[in-house]
Amino acid sequence: MNYSDLATRLSQLGERLSKQADKLEGENLGRSAAKLASQLVRFEEQLESHLASRKSGELLLESLLRSPASKRHLTIGLLKRGVREICAKRLKSENLPAAKREFIELIRATRQQDLAVEFLKEAFADAAHVESGGKDKALLQREFVHLGQSLDEDFAVEIAARTIAELRRIATVNGIRFTDKTNRQRLTTLIRRYAQRAALNVAAARVPSRN
């Protein structure tokens, strides 16, 4: 059943009940009607509350504060900044659950739900944004493939010309893990092995183009 079906059902039930209202009797039927009436009151209250909070923007605000993005990106600092920028007030709570409640209350009191929603959406979007790594990363990746394609002697010459810091940078950018204890020789071995593999894998499955 969906909400449309429910509306139809209630409408049909309402019509039937209306036609029969003066003729209905019996304790079982009365008890059933009483239960339904009580459930209807509860549902009506929830529906009104849902519609009102949707209209005021509060529903969206609460959804946002419960969202997966909020779980990852929401901080007390962000809430404090929001309250300062939106309501020109100070958030006092120092733990996140209390800060969220206080945030909602302050926003509600100043009726700035729409602004609060925009503020949070933008903050979450900025937090989710990841820089691409830029030209340096692309260059180091090309170098990695080149090292993988090189013959052993050429590889040895190229590696000898690089400092340990440069080797670490090549390794880091290309996904090779190492620790502070990883020495130059070990690092070189890792770079050689994975660079050769990468060079092979990137070329291996290519379908020749039908030009």
Next chain:
Amino acid sequence: MIYQILDSALGTQFKQYDYVLLDCPPNLYSTTKAAIFSADSCVVPYVPDYLSLSGFQVLAEQIAEMREKFAAFLPGRRKPNIGALIVSHYRQTGNVFRLAVNELELSMAALREEGVLSDHAVLLHPYIRHCVRVAESTSEHLPVILYAPGSIGAQDYADLTQQFVDRFEGKK
């Protein structure tokens, strides 16, 4: 042309939506090609292993061929292209997954150099981490954001969606 079937049947309906996602099986049979024909862009999922890597390389070449083949039937419209890639089932432990994603990026660079992949094709972040809740959500027949909204899978998908919107609405 057979690949116009989906476009003919659903083309007018597409206009009422902000986004239409055509979820395709992992093959290049006619139904998938029909979806590629209809689409403004393709988004390719990548599981960090060699099988996915070689599959991606084949797909990129095939889509480049389709671009030529379909051009005459799509005047004034975007031709088949890969717009973005998504990494899923990612684990942060060890070297394996980082290296596999690096190989994907190297492959993308090589394909761009050859003109097979557009410069606009990007690898979206974050990578969707391996998460039991995501697997469970399929058994529950619910999206993970409803089934387990607090899970790392739901968080990753929420952030990925933001990146997706930014990418395809031209922001950032």
Next chain:
Amino acid sequence: MRPDRWREHVARGRSSTFQIFDDALQGKARFDFDEALVKGVVTWTGFADLPRLHLVAGGG
């Protein structure tokens, strides 16, 4: 959509993208978009959430 309802919905290739291709191959016009469309995701309450997510099934 719940699995039991989904199976009914797409039974005999109806109300899905399968039907679009089948229609094209057989020269028929049985596919009805409004009938095929499922609005929202049915949760365990039995009522739909995410009402702005519309789905057309891929087929049986």
